[in-house]
Amino acid sequence: MNGKVNPYEVEGRIDYDKLIKDFGVKKITPEILKEIEKIAGELHPYLKRGIFFAYRDLKKVLDEYKKGNKFFLYTGRAPSGPIHLGHISVWIFMKWLQDKFGVEVWFQFPDEEKFLFKQDSNWEEIQKWLHENMLDVIALGFDPKKTHFLIDTQHAGIMYPEAVKVAKKITFSSIKAAFGFNDSNNIGSIFYTAMQTVPVFLPNILKNEKRPCLIPLGIDQDVHFRLSRDVVEKLGYEKPAIIHARFMPPLTGVEGKMSSSNPDSAILMTDSPEEVKRKVNKYAFSGGRDTAEEHRKHGGNVEIDIACQWLKYFEYDDKKLEKIYEDYSKGKLLSGEVKKILIGKINEFLTEHQKRRKLAEKLIPKFIYKI
Amino acid sequence: MNGKVNPYEVEGRIDYDKLIKDFGVKKITPEILKEIEKIAGELHPYLKRGIFFAYRDLKKVLDEYKKGNKFFLYTGRAPSGPIHLGHISVWIFMKWLQDKFGVEVWFQFPDEEKFLFKQDSNWEEIQKWLHENMLDVIALGFDPKKTHFLIDTQHAGIMYPEAVKVAKKITFSSIKAAFGFNDSNNIGSIFYTAMQTVPVFLPNILKNEKRPCLIPLGIDQDVHFRLSRDVVEKLGYEKPAIIHARFMPPLTGVEGKMSSSNPDSAILMTDSPEEVKRKVNKYAFSGGRDTAEEHRKHGGNVEIDIACQWLKYFEYDDKKLEKIYEDYSKGKLLSGEVKKILIGKINEFLTEHQKRRKLAEKLIPKFIYKI
Numbered sequence: 001m002n003g004k005v006n007p008y009e010v011e012g013r014i015d016y017d018k019l020i021k022d023f024g025v026k027k028i029t030p031e032i033l034k035e036i037e038k039i040a041g042e043l044h045p046y047l048k049r050g051i052f053f054a055y056r057d058l059k060k061v062l063d064e065y066k067k068g069n070k071f072f073l074y075t076g077r078a079p080s081g082p083i084h085l086g087h088i089s090v091w092i093f094m095k096w097l098q099d100k101f102g103v104e105v106w107f108q109f110p111d112e113e114k115f116l117f118k119q120d121s122n123w124e125e126i127q128k129w130l131h132e133n134m135l136d137v138i139a140l141g142f143d144p145k146k147t148h149f150l151i152d153t154q155h156a157g158i159m160y161p162e163a164v165k166v167a168k169k170i171t172f173s174s175i176k177a178a179f180g181f182n183d184s185n186n187i188g189s190i191f192y193t194a195m196q197t198v199p200v201f202l203p204n205i206l207k208n209e210k211r212p213c214l215i216p217l218g219i220d221q222d223v224h225f226r227l228s229r230d231v232v233e234k235l236g237y238e239k240p241a242i243i244h245a246r247f248m249p250p251l252t253g254v255e256g257k258m259s260s261s262n263p264d265s266a267i268l269m270t271d272s273p274e275e276v277k278r279k280v281n282k283y284a285f286s287g288g289r290d291t292a293e294e295h296r297k298h299g300g301n302v303e304i305d306i307a308c309q310w311l312k313y314f315e316y317d318d319k320k321l322e323k324i325y326e327d328y329s330k331g332k333l334l335s336g337e338v339k340k341i342l343i344g345k346i347n348e349f350l351t352e353h354q355k356r357r358k359l360a361e362k363l364i365p366k367f368i369y370k371i
Numbered sequence: 372m373n374g375k376v377n378p379y380e381v382e383g384r385i386d387y388d389k390l391i392k393d394f395g396v397k398k399i400t401p402e403i404l405k406e407i408e409k410i411a412g413e414l415h416p417y418l419k420r421g422i423f424f425a426y427r428d429l430k431k432v433l434d435e436y437k438k439g440n441k442f443f444l445y446t447g448r449a450p451s452g453p454i455h456l457g458h459i460s461v462w463i464f465m466k467w468l469q470d471k472f473g474v475e476v477w478f479q480f481p482d483e484e485k486f487l488f489k490q491d492s493n494w495e496e497i498q499k500w501l502h503e504n505m506l507d508v509i510a511l512g513f514d515p516k517k518t519h520f521l522i523d524t525q526h527a528g529i530m531y532p533e534a535v536k537v538a539k540k541i542t543f544s545s546i547k548a549a550f551g552f553n554d555s556n557n558i559g560s561i562f563y564t565a566m567q568t569v570p571v572f573l574p575n576i577l578k579n580e581k582r583p584c585l586i587p588l589g590i591d592q593d594v595h596f597r598l599s600r601d602v603v604e605k606l607g608y609e610k611p612a613i614i615h616a617r618f619m620p621p622l623t624g625v626e627g628k629m630s631s632s633n634p635d636s637a638i639l640m641t642d643s644p645e646e647v648k649r650k651v652n653k654y655a656f657s658g659g660r661d662t663a664e665e666h667r668k669h670g671g672n673v674e675i676d677i678a679c680q681w682l683k684y685f686e687y688d689d690k691k692l693e694k695i696y697e698d699y700s701k702g703k704l705l706s707g708e709v710k711k712i713l714i715g716k717i718n719e720f721l722t723e724h725q726k727r728r729k730l731a732e733k734l735i736p737k738f739i740y741k742i
Contacts, residue, residue, distance in 0.1 A: 112532070112535040115535065115536075115539065116535060116538065116539055123536070152531075153531070153532040153535070154528075155528075156527045156528050156530070156531035156532060157525075157526075157527050157528030157529075157742075158528075159527070159531075160523075160524070160527035160530075160531045161483070161524040161527060163559075164483040164486065164487060164524070164559050165486075165494070166559075167487065167557055167558045167559030167560075167562070168486065168487055168557050168559050168560075169557065170557060170558050171554065171555050171556065171557055171558070172543065172553075172554045172555070172556055172557075172558060172561060173554040173555060175558060176554065182543075183542065183543045183544040183547065184542050184543070184544060185542065185543055186538055186539050186540065186541060186542055186543075187538045187541050187542070187543060187546060187561050187562050187564070187565060188534075188535050188537075188538030188539050188562065188565065189538075189539075190543060190558050190561050190562065191538070191558050191559065191561065191562035193558070194558060194559065371528075
C-alpha cells in the first residue's frame with residue numbers, strides 16, 4: 001500500500017512507481033536525459049540520481065526550445081514557516097535550468113494559501129514568513145533580471161481577474177474529488193486552486209508571448225495541475241509541462257516528507273553549524289548495525305540511512321558518492337562517519353547560503369514583479 | 372404562498388410582510404421616518420411611500436450620525452446588461468441620502484459576478500456593460516468628490532486580500548444553505564460572496580476610520596449580508612446597517628422583478644421617448660375595466676395598474692399622485708390617460724438623464740477609486 005500523497009498530506013512510505021501510474025505521469029527515460037544533456041552540456045546530479053523522476057509533456061517543451069521558443073519556469077512556495085532543506089531541492093534544480101537554458105523563472109508566493117488552510121494561522125505571521133522565505137529563494141542565486149516573484153496578496157490586481165476565468169471552469173465536485181474536500185471547507189480554500197493555476201499563463205499575457213510553461217514541483221502538488229491543465233487549455237493556452245521531484249526524506253527516516261512543524265525532522269536554512277551537527281547526530285535515522293563491530297562485519301543499509309540518502313542532495317561528485325555508498329554498504333564507513341561527511345557538506349552549503357541571504361534583503365524589490 | 376426572493380431568482384407575487392419575518396429584518400416605523408426627517412429636513416417620497424420598507428440596524432446608524440460619526444453608503448451593480456428603471460430607485464434614494472446627510476457613496480461594480488453565474492456570459496461583453504452602467508450611475512448626479520467606484524477586476528489588488536479573510540470564515544455548507552448552491556456550482560461563484568462583503572469595511576481601512584456602513588439594496592440581495600454580517604463582526608468590524616427596497620414591478624404586471632433580459636418588462640435608461648411611449652402603451656398591465664364605459668362606472672384598480680404603481684416612483688408631488696389614484700379608482704381617469712401621464716413623467720426624467728449621461732463619459736476617471 002502506498003502512503004498518502006496530496007498537497008495537504010504526505011504520509012507513509014511512498015511507492016514512486018505506483019504514483020507514476022496513479023497520477024498518470026511518465027517516468028523520465030534515458031532518452032529524455034540525453035536530450036537535456038545535449039542542450040545543457042551536462043546533467044544536473046538531481047536528474048542523474050532520479051530525484052526528478054517523472055514528467056508531463058516535457059518532450060514538447062524541449063522540442064519547442066530546440067525550435068527557438070524558450071519555455072519559462074513556474075514554481076511556488078506558500079509561506080507559513082521557515083524554509084528547510086527539503087524545500088530547496090526543486091529550487092536548486094530550477095536555478096540550474098535557468099542558468100543552462102537561459103530562461104525566466106516565475107515564482108509564486110501564495111501568501112493566502114496557508115492562511116486559508118490552517119485554522120490557527122495568522123495573517124501577520126504569514127507576511128513575516130513571506131519576507132523570510134523570499135530571502136532564501138533569492139539567496140539561491142536566481143538571476144534578478146530573469147526572475148519574477150508573484151505574491152498573491154500583492155499581485156491580486158493582475159491575478160484575480162484571471163483566476164475568475166479559471167474558476168468558472170471548475171466545479172466544487174471536481175475539487176472534492178481532487179483534494180478530498182467536503183462541505184465544511186471554507187470558500188477561500190475552495191477557490192484557491194484557481195489562483196495557483198494563474199501563473200501557468202499569466203507571464204505570457206503580461207509579455208504578450210506564447211512560451212511553454214514548465215513547472216518543477218514536488219509530486220504532491222501535481223493534483224493542482226492535473227485539475228487545471230484541461231481548464232487552461234479550454235481558456236486557449238497550452239497545458240503546462242511538469243517535472244516531478246521525489247520528497248527529500250525527513251531526518252527521522254525515509255517515510256513521509258520533511259516538515260518545519262516537526263523541527264527534529266528538518267534542517268532549516270538559518271540553522272547554525274552547531275545546530276546542524278546536533279540535529280544530524282541526534283535525529284538522522286541510521287542504516288547501520290547495532291554495534292560498530294557488527295557494522296564492520298555486515299555493512300550498513302544505504303537505502304534507509306538518512307545521511308547516505310541526503311548526500312545525494314549535497315555531494316555532487318558521483319565518484320565520491322559512489323565510494324561512500326560502497327564503503328558504507330561494506331562496513332568500512334560507520335554511521336557516525338557518514339554523518340560527519342554530511343554535516344560538513346551541509347554546513348559548507350549553509351554558510352555560503354547564509355552569507356548570500358544577508359545580501360538578499362536589498363534585492364527583494366528587484367525580484368517582485370512590477371505591475 | 373410567497374414567490375421566490377434571492378439574489379438569483381425573484382419570481383411570483385411577493386408578500387413583503389412575510390419577507391420581513393422570513394429574513395428577520397424590521398419594518399420601517401413612523402418613528403424612524405421622523406428621525407430621518409429631523410436630520411434631512413424632509414422625507415424622500417420613496418420613504419413616505421414605503422418603497423424602502425425594512426431595515427437592519429438603521430437606528431444605530433442614525434444615533435452615530437447624531438453624535439457626529441457619519442456613515443458611508445455602499446451599494447453595487449453587477450454589470451451584464453443595460454440599466455433599466457427598476458435598478459435606479461435604490462440609487463436615486465442613495466443620491467438623496469448623500470445630499471441630505473453629506474456622506475460618501477461606495478459603489479461596487481462586481482464585474483466578475485455575472486461572468487461566474489451565467490454560463491454563456493462573455494468577459495468582453497461584461498466589460499462593455501460595466502462602462503455603460505457607470506455612465507448611468509454617474510448621470511444620476513452623485514458627488515464625484517464623495518463617490519468612489521470599486522470595480523472588482525480593477526480593485527482586486529486591494530479587495531482580494533480582504534476577501535480572503537472573509538472567506539476563511541464561511542464554509543461551503545453556509546453557502547449552500549444561503550444561496551441554494553450545490554456541488555456543480557463553479558468555485559468562483561462559491562467564493563464570490565466574500566468579494567461582495569469587502570466594501571462593508573474596506574472604505575474604513577482605506578481611510579483609517581470607523582464609520583458605520585449603510586447599505587441600501589433591493590431585498591433580494593439581503594442574503595449576502597445575512598451571511599456576512601456575523602463574519603464582518605468576527606473580523607473586528609461593525610455589522611453593516613441595511614435599508615431594503617421593494618422591487619419596482621415589471622411593466623407586464625405586479626409579480627416578480629423587472630429584468631433587462633425581458634425587454635417588454637423594462638424601460639431602459641437609453642430608450643427614446645417614442646420607445647417609452649410604445650412600451651408603456653403596449654405592455655403596461657392595466658388595472659382598468661374591459662370597456663371605457665365600465666371603467667367610468669366602476670373605476671380601476673390602482674394596486675395592479677402598473678402605470679399607477681410606477682407613478683409612485685416618478686410623481687414626487689403627493690397631492691398630484693393622490694388625485695391620480697383617486698380619479699383612477701373612481702373611473703374619472705382612464706388607463707390610457709394614466710399611461711399618458713406616466714409617459715410624460717418618464718420622458719421628462721429620461722431626457723434629462725440622457726443629457727447628463729453624455730457628459731458622464733469624461734467623469735468616469737473621477738469616480739473610479741484611485742489605489
